[in-house]
Amino acid sequence: MCIEGNVASLDNSAVDDLRASFRGELIRPGESGYEHHRKVWNGSIDRHPGLIARCTGVADVLAATRFARKHELLVAVRGGGHSFPGLSTCDDGLVIDLGPMKGIRVDPEARTARVQAGVEIGELDHEAQEFGLVAPAGIVSDTGVAGLTLGGGTGWVMRKFGLTIDNLRSVDLVTADGSYIKASEKENADLFWGVRGGGGNFGIVTEFEFQLHPVGPHVMAGPIFWLMEDASEVLRFYRDWVADCPDELMTIIGQRKAPALPALPAELVGKHVLAIVTCYAGPVEEGERVVQPLKALGSPVLDLCMPKPFVTHQQMFDASFPRGQWYYVRACDVDALNDDILEIMTEYGRRIESPITGLTLWQMGGAVSRVGMDETAFHGRDAGFAFNISGNSVSADGFEAERKWARDYWAALEPYHTSVYVNFLMQEGEERVRQAYGAAKYDRLKALKRRYDPTNFFRLNQNIRPD
Numbered sequence: 078m079c080i081e082g083n084v085a086s087l088d089n090s091a092v093d094d095l096r097a098s099f100r101g102e103l104i105r106p107g108e109s110g111y112e113h114h115r116k117v118w119n120g121s122i123d124r125h126p127g128l129i130a131r132c133t134g135v136a137d138v139l140a141a142t143r144f145a146r147k148h149e150l151l152v153a154v155r156g157g158g159h160s161f162p163g164l165s166t167c168d169d170g171l172v173i174d175l176g177p178m179k180g181i182r183v184d185p186e187a188r189t190a191r192v193q194a195g196v197e198i199g200e201l202d203h204e205a206q207e208f209g210l211v212a213p214a215g216i217v218s219d220t221g222v223a224g225l226t227l228g229g230g231t232g233w234v235m236r237k238f239g240l241t242i243d244n245l246r247s248v249d250l251v252t253a254d255g256s257y258i259k260a261s262e263k264e265n266a267d268l269f270w271g272v273r274g275g276g277g278n279f280g281i282v283t284e285f286e287f288q289l290h291p292v293g294p295h296v297m298a299g300p301i302f303w304l305m306e307d308a309s310e311v312l313r314f315y316r317d318w319v320a321d322c323p324d325e326l327m328t329i330i331g332q333r334k335a336p337a338l339p340a341l342p343a344e345l346v347g348k349h350v351l352a353i354v355t356c357y358a359g360p361v362e363e364g365e366r367v368v369q370p371l372k373a374l375g376s377p378v379l380d381l382c383m384p385k386p387f388v389t390h391q392q393m394f395d396a397s398f399p400r401g402q403w404y405y406v407r408a409c410d411v412d413a414l415n416d417d418i419l420e421i422m423t424e425y426g427r428r429i430e431s432p433i434t435g436l437t438l439w440q441m442g443g444a445v446s447r448v449g450m451d452e453t454a455f456h457g458r459d460a461g462f463a464f465n466i467s468g469n470s471v472s473a474d475g476f477e478a479e480r481k482w483a484r485d486y487w488a489a490l491e492p493y494h495t496s497v498y499v500n501f502l503m504q505e506g507e508e509r510v511r512q513a514y515g516a517a518k519y520d521r522l523k524a525l526k527r528r529y530d531p532t533n534f535f536r537l538n539q540n541i542r543p544d
């Protein structure tokens with residue numbers, strides 16, 4: 078087994094053998110579809126796998142796993158391909174691409190959903206909202222449910238219903254030794270603890286079972302914009318106002334140059350703006366009342382916070398994060414927004430250069446913080462806010478300057494860092510992964526890794542090394 082990701086060559090006859098027991102597509106370099114399927118969401122990642130196995134079901138995942146073991150291949154597992162550091166692709170090895178596994182079965186009476194590993198957030202919303210239900214998950218439609226869930230899963234309704242993992246009832250999973258097992262509170266409970274935050278370290282999840290909740294179909298939601306020059310005043314008000322808001326309210330602060338989108342007036346495009354984006358996971362009239370003080374604050378330049386279908390709100394950020402651009406992220410959690418942090422935000426907000434660079438600052442708390450710290454592998458339950466500082470460019474041109482902006486912003490916040498959300502990490506080394514879990518949970522995850530994946534077969538992830 079090549080532990081460090083060495084090149085492994087694949088001969089044609091071996092691939093033909095796999096083809097005989099594989100229902101999906103097998104794509105090699107130079108073949109039709111290779112260029113499309115080798116690429117991931119982050120355009121700055123440019124890797125060339127030796128084989129892409131597009132799985133249609135559990136049998137394909139098992140066959141691909143056995144094949145990789147037999148031929149000692151480096152393996153990358155892909156759900157939606159949205160990993161910031163591009164962990165779902167590799168050079169020379171095998172990509173086990175779960176993208177074709179799109180099954181979703183909602184049980185409206187039990188309020189549950191069975192969801193296969195290739196499903197994207199928008200697809201799950203579509204099925205669940207048909208019945209007025211939602212699985213708490215992320216805020217951009219084409220993010221993979223799989224990778225998002227395995228890291229924790231934050232989104233618009235988490236303060237009311239918890240993280241995605243807090244609504245996970247069970248998983249089906251293929252382990253490194255090629256077994257197919259179930260994990261839940263009742264079966265393989267240790268593994269179930271680990272997959273709720275521990276990422277893809279323990280195996281390939283082929284199916285998730287979620288608890289759903291009634292939301293919508295209409296919610297009070299959307300962004301209110303102010304010019305960045307008003308940031309100091311707006312942020313101070315926000316900090317005090319949000320401190321005792323109900324769990325139904327979730328907010329994300331955005332800082333960027335106003336994008337050229339149909340919803341934004343032409344005269345605003347390109348100006349530095351601060352947005353507070355809201356979503357009220359409760360009755361619309363109640364939401365209208367709760368957000369009123371924010372709407373009345375200072376001189377907003379645009380107010381798009383209004384009743385709308387929940388699925389429309391879920392798609393709000395889609396246009397801001399298209400596939401193929403160059404993305405770089407620095408992230409950290411903080412306890413609270415103290416005056417110093419607000420000043421740092423005001424300063425770095427003004428310094429944004431690229432029209433696609435920006436901050437998303439997530440309000441945490443509510444139901445997320447009421448699940449016990451040790452109940453799942455996810456660590457940031459007591460975080461007040463989570464920073465996602467994203468320095469982006471359309472291509473390689475200017476990328477370094479954007480990365481520097483993100484790194485500098487993050488470094489200025491360093492005195493206040495607490496934890497970091499594992500799904501917002503780049504490839505930053507073992508110490509950062511340990512920070513994401515805290516020392517005690519990290520040791521427990523290591524022990525679990527030794528049990529379920531002692532050779533580190535699944536290592537293209539925020540890796541928890543077994544040794």
Ligand SMILES: Cc1cc2nc3c(=O)[nH]c(=O)nc-3n(C[C@H](O)[C@H](O)[C@H](O)COP(=O)(O)OP(=O)(O)OC[C@H]3O[C@@H](n4cnc5c(N)ncnc54)[C@H](O)[C@@H]3O)c2cc1C
Nearest residue numbers: 156157158159160165215216221223224225231277282538
């Ligand atoms: C535009 C954008 C928006 C985002 N919004 C949110 C958000 O709202 N909330 C949030 O919590 N996070 C968010 N994230 C972060 C996101 O959760 C992670 O990037 C996550 O890894 C994406 O999952 P994926 O399946 O698309 O990724 P992939 O790149 O396919 O996989 C990411 C990691 O998970 C592993 N993996 C994927 N599928 C499986 C599987 N079935 N079994 C085992 N391992 C697997 C991969 O091997 C890889 O290590 C966002 C990211 C982006 C780029």
